[in-house]
Amino acid sequence: MGVETDIASWILTPSDMTAVDRDAATSGLSSFGLMRAAGYAVAASALRHYPAATRFVCLCGVGNNGGDAMIAAEALTGSGADVAVYLMGDRARLAGDAARAFATVPLRSQPLGAYVPAIGDVVIDGLFGAGLSRAVSGALATLMRAVTDLALPVIAIDLPSGVDGRSGQVLGDSFQAAQTVTFMARKPGHLLLPGRTLCGALEVVDIGIPARIIRSHRAPLVENTPALWRDAVKALDPGAHKYRRGHLVVFSGAAASSGAARMSATAGLSAGAGLVTMVAPTEAMPTLAAHLTAVMLKPVDTDAMLSDLIEDTRLNAFVLGPGFGAPERVRRFVAALCDRPLVLDADGITAFREDPQALFDAFRGPVRLVLTPHDGEFSRLFPDLAGDTALSKIDRATMAAARSNAVLILKGPDTVIAEPHGRVAINANAPPWLATAGSGDVLAGIVGAHLAQGMPPFEAAASAVWRHGAAGHEAGEGMTAEDLLRAIRPLPQAS
Numbered sequence: 352m353g354v355e356t357d358i359a360s361w362i363l364t365p366s367d368m369t370a371v372d373r374d375a376a377t378s379g380l381s382s383f384g385l386m387r388a389a390g391y392a393v394a395a396s397a398l399r400h401y402p403a404a405t406r407f408v409c410l411c412g413v414g415n416n417g418g419d420a421m422i423a424a425e426a427l428t429g430s431g432a433d434v435a436v437y438l439m440g441d442r443a444r445l446a447g448d449a450a451r452a453f454a455t456v457p458l459r460s461q462p463l464g465a466y467v468p469a470i471g472d473v474v475i476d477g478l479f480g481a482g483l484s485r486a487v488s489g490a491l492a493t494l495m496r497a498v499t500d501l502a503l504p505v506i507a508i509d510l511p512s513g514v515d516g517r518s519g520q521v522l523g524d525s526f527q528a529a530q531t532v533t534f535m536a537r538k539p540g541h542l543l544l545p546g547r548t549l550c551g552a553l554e555v556v557d558i559g560i561p562a563r564i565i566r567s568h569r570a571p572l573v574e575n576t577p578a579l580w581r582d583a584v585k586a587l588d589p590g591a592h593k594y595r596r597g598h599l600v601v602f603s604g605a606a607a608s609s610g611a612a613r614m615s616a617t618a619g620l621s622a623g624a625g626l627v628t629m630v631a632p633t634e635a636m637p638t639l640a641a642h643l644t645a646v647m648l649k650p651v652d653t654d655a656m657l658s659d660l661i662e663d664t665r666l667n668a669f670v671l672g673p674g675f676g677a678p679e680r681v682r683r684f685v686a687a688l689c690d691r692p693l694v695l696d697a698d699g700i701t702a703f704r705e706d707p708q709a710l711f712d713a714f715r716g717p718v719r720l721v722l723t724p725h726d727g728e729f730s731r732l733f734p735d736l737a738g739d740t741a742l743s744k745i746d747r748a749t750m751a752a753a754r755s756n757a758v759l760i761l762k763g764p765d766t767v768i769a770e771p772h773g774r775v776a777i778n779a780n781a782p783p784w785l786a787t788a789g790s791g792d793v794l795a796g797i798v799g800a801h802l803a804q805g806m807p808p809f810e811a812a813a814s815a816v817w818r819h820g821a822a823g824h825e826a827g828e829g830m831t832a833e834d835l836l837r838a839i840r841p842l843p844q845a846s
């Protein structure tokens with residue numbers, strides 16, 4: 352069973368999902384029926400992936416995740432498999448549908464402490480799902496390690512126990528699943544790290560909750576796929592003359608550190624900006640001229656020279672920060688550029704560490720600033736958000752976007768893109784080898800090119816992150832940032 356493609360990119364937080372469940376029950380759907388569908392889907396996955404298992408070991412918690420596991424145990428037994436059921440905690444604590452599952456399924460359970468992991472076991476993890484509320488520790492953590500040490504395959508129900516569905520963080524300890532079967536829509540913890548890795552292969556199963564109910568609780572949170580920004584790409588005219596495909600300006604620092612900005616400028620051209628001008632101190636001109644051909648060069652040494660340059664309103668997007676150094680100069684240049692579409696990266700971000708509010712105040716009004724911090728740079732602008740361990744990466748990016756009135760690309764293997772009005776996307780197409788020197792400079796240049804072509808900042812940023820990830824796959828493992836530049840492909844146009 353697959354989910355309706357319409358909702359395939361949706362992401363619901365565990366609290367959204369609780370509300371969905373409640374509304375499903377109010378609308379007359381049997382919650383026990385949903386549990387049965389969930390449990391049967393887990394059993395089907397287990398049989399599909401492990402037809403030769405010696406025995407399936409269903410580990411049940413006292414919540415509904417445990418109820419799902421008990422139904423899976425029933426279905427697996429019905430298929431002729433050897434099944435053992437272990438319950439964590441007191442049977443008297445079972446309530447609601449989980450209690451009903453244990454009451455109706457004619458299988459004996461043993462206490463979890465009696466389980467001795469053995470080679471040949473396939474573990475069905477129904478200890479905790481959306482209801483994980485505190486850290487896993489003690490005997491359970493020891494059991495998880497024993498299962499891991501024997502490399503037993505684990506099929507996680509909803510989430511690997513120990514992974515927080517809201518944040519993807521591990522609370523105490525967790526299983527490493529080979530497969531995770533979740534229901535109706537993915538949760539943030541399936542995409543954010545380390546949760547994404549701990550899930551193994553993820554299956555999203557339709558257990559029969561109508562899409563209209565899910566739609567009514569849909570948070571403004573999706574995976575970053577072309578569906579998110581396809582309309583903005585369609586609005587671009589691929590046949591436009593180069594002057595109509597925008598004019599991107601990339602600022603370079605001193606000659607010795609101009610490599611990063613060159614990378615951004617070249618990425619800007621590859622990503623479709625009609626024209627790219629590199630602005631740099633006069634002393635850097637010979638170095639830049641020796642390295643760049645299609646990129647135009649313009650010396651700017653003083654604020655007055657910058658003011659003259661930007662009188663040309665055809666210059667419609669700017670990238671400032673890669674290899675720029677000179678924090679004081681950053682601040683003056685940013686002040687001059689504050690009513691223009693600007694990508695602020697690297698040194699451009701760090702320059703505002705003493706007074707981030709000055710940056711945020713300069714960019715009030717229509718959104719035109721894109722910030723591209725990695726975690727370290729993020730903590731310079733938003734130290735309180737970075738230090739708040741209760742916040743998920745999504746919370747941090749959303750709150751930072753609202754505070755700064757900027758589109759935020761919070762980089763990492765699970766990059767989150769957020770805009771000030773609450774839309775958020777989690778990116779999942781980046782290969783691990785994308786984290787290489789110069790990769791961020793390339794990304795900044797792609798965002799700049801998209802802004803120059805007239806895409807709105809959120810769509811420009813999200814499509815750039817996706818395109819960057821796709822280029823990483825194209826360039827392959829072991830790639831350099833130069834390889835990445837050559838691997839930038841056109842944005843998908845078709846619906």
Ligand SMILES: NC(=O)C1=CN([C@@H]2O[C@H](COP(=O)(O)OP(=O)(O)OC[C@H]3O[C@@H](n4cnc5c(N)ncnc54)[C@H](O)[C@@H]3O)[C@@H](O)[C@H]2O)[C@@H](O)CC1
Pocket residue numbers: 368371372385386389412413414415416417418419478479480481482483484485486487488508509510534
């Ligand atoms: N619409 C849906 O998404 C459906 C959800 N179902 C299942 O319901 C699950 C959520 O059920 P619940 O809300 O009952 O929550 P869980 O079953 O995830 O766990 C809740 C129980 O675990 C305890 N607990 C939490 N953290 C603990 C820790 N570290 N150590 C010891 N005990 C801990 C809690 O006190 C509570 O008793 C989902 O994950 C899913 O598997 C299914 O039944 C089908 C329908």
Ligand SMILES: [K+]
Pocket residue numbers: 416476477478479480507508509510511512
């Ligand atoms: K689980």
